[in-house]
Amino acid sequence: MPVMHFQVRWPDASETRCYSPSSVVQDFFAPGERYALEDFLQRSREALGIASERVRAKYGFACSQAMDQLAEIERIAIRFTGTADAQVTVVAFD
Template identity: 75%
Template sequence: MPVMHFHVRWPDQSETRCYSPSLVVQDFLTPGQAYELPDFLGRTREALGIASERVRAKFGFACSQAMDQLGEIEHIAARFADRPDARVTVLGFD
């Protein structure tokens, strides 16, 4: 399966390189786009869930790395949960 990474900038201007075991994340996120935090979380949950299920379909087991990545994204996002104007910017894919 084609692995990809996506880079995001958080509301505090820190950046994270995120992992996906599938290119499906490109269907949910657009480079240069800033998403409201709840929208970003919903999109990444769905994209990484689909990616993990694609791994299951091909190899017979879900992708633990995708779920670990989602956990890290949710952990970082929790720091900004009390900020109604919090936005996450997708910087790009590689």
């Protein structure tokens, strides 16, 4: 599996380097694009869920790191749920 990292910028300009065990995240995000917070969360759930299932298909168990990454994304996002027009930018893949 090609491990991917993607850098995101939150509405407060802080950044997080995120992990995916699969390149599938490239199907959901584009570098430089801004996503409404809820859209970003939904895309993250779907992309990391698919990535985890790809690990399960190959190795027989889901990827706990992908689910941990999703939990971190959701924890950070809570800080911005009351912010009008909150957007998350996908800065880059590496």
